[in-house]
Amino acid sequence: MHPAATQLRGFWYPVADSRELRTAPLERRIAGEVLALFRDTQGKARVLAAGCPHRGGNLARGTVRDGCITCPFHGWRFDGDGRCVGVPSEPPGRALPRGGTRVYEVIEQQGLIWTHLGAPGTAVAxxxxxxxLEDPSFRAFHIQESVALPFDWWVENILDVTHVPFVHRLSYGGQNPVLEGGYPVVSGDELGFTARVTTRHRYSFWTRVLHGSVSHFDMEIRVRHDMPGNTVFDVDMGGGRRQQLLFLATPEDGENTRVWVFVLRNYLRHIPFGDAVGRAFTRQVIREDLQLAKQAVWKITLAQPRPLSVAADAPSVEFLRLLKLWRDRERRPHPIRDSEQAHG
Known part of the structure; x- marks a missing residue:
């Protein structure tokens, strides 16, 4: 199994759309750890370690009743704080086991549920x-998929705009790409960076129509990347047309990544079936990336860094540098061990 990019426990990751989590629990994974998501009686999202401490049943495959999650193996029940609150095999009045299952911090905002694997209160940012997403001038749609690609490869590939005309030529890549002035990292710190570039492609007629233009156009692109896996492309296509692309990624394990792609535009906002077409188009773009990765001799990850780079690779190189920096930090001994956070 490929180990890269599965060590960052101190960062928040998206794990589900808010609208996905209703009456039944959800199963998710971060860095190989299985999580159970559910809502308590107040509708608050809760995230627990999915392994039942009794015999290892998967809580995410159980049920939710009265705001508590029930293990499908022996019916043990746990509340939103991970405490055991019911054991069907025990007679009424007998003391319940003091132990529980680990609970993870949760933030729910802008239609997404986020969590991290660190101890409570220790998240980096x-x-x-x-x-x-809160600007009424933009129309938005998004997709969510689990892709069979390592996290670091996926994020590095998202930041690499120069592959677009070649890998995505059948969808939207265009021809004769020109990057004006390279693609330098403008500014950044240990939590992320920004970059800016002007691209000039000869797009196909239908691609231009999808972007609200019948003539060729340049794109002024501003990029913001927040570690570890959140990238925003703010695209100015001229004539008042703007598009934002949000790429969010969560490492499920060493070989799989859960990704969200949000597409927001302030043009062609009311065309019939526009969002449905956009979702299908976006999934086609992802399939093209998957096909490229499947054919590649090796993948650019921390285990196999980029051997040669040019100016346009600067965001990808910076991402891998920061990923290595944070992985090295999290491997150092920490005074608070994860095991101390479980209920004893």
Whole structure:
């Protein structure tokens, strides 16, 4: 199994759409750990370690009743704080086991549920907020998929705009790409960076129509990346047309990544079936990336870094540098061990 990018426990990751989590629990994974998501009686999202401490049953495959999650193996019940609150095999009045299952912090905002694997209160930074999602001038749709790609490869590939005309030429890539002035990292710190570039492609007629233009156009792109896996592309296509692309990624394990792609636009906002077409188009773009990765001799990850780079690779190189920095930090001994956070 590929180990890269599965060690960052101190960062928030999206794990589900808010609308997905209703009356039944959800199963999710971060860095190989299985999580159970459910809502308590107040409707608050809760995240617990999915392994029942009794015999290892998967709580995410159980049921929710009265705001508590029930194990499908022996019916043990746990509340939102991970405490055991019911054991069907025990007679009424007998003391319940003091132990419980680990609970993870949760933040629910902008239609997404976020969690992290660190101890409570130890997250490096809060989840990012995306202003365009609250801007009424933009129309938005999004997709969520689990892709069979390592987390670091996926994020590095998202930041690499120069592959677009080649890998995505059948969808939207265009021809004769020109990057004006390279693609330098403009500014950043240990939590992320920003970049800016102007691209000039010869797009196909239908691609231009999908972007609200019959003539060729340049794109001024501003990029913001928040560690570890959140990237925003703010695209100015001229004539007042703007598009924002949000790429969010969560490492499920060493070989799989759960991804969200949000597409927001302030043009062609009311065309019939526009969102449905956009979702199908976006999934096609992901399939093209998966096909490229399947054919590649090796993948660019921390285990196999980029051997040669040019100016346009600067965001990808910076991402891998920061990923390595944070992985090295989290491997150092910490005075608070994860096991101390479980209920004893």
């Amino acid at each position: 809060p989840p990012p907020r995306f202003e365009a």
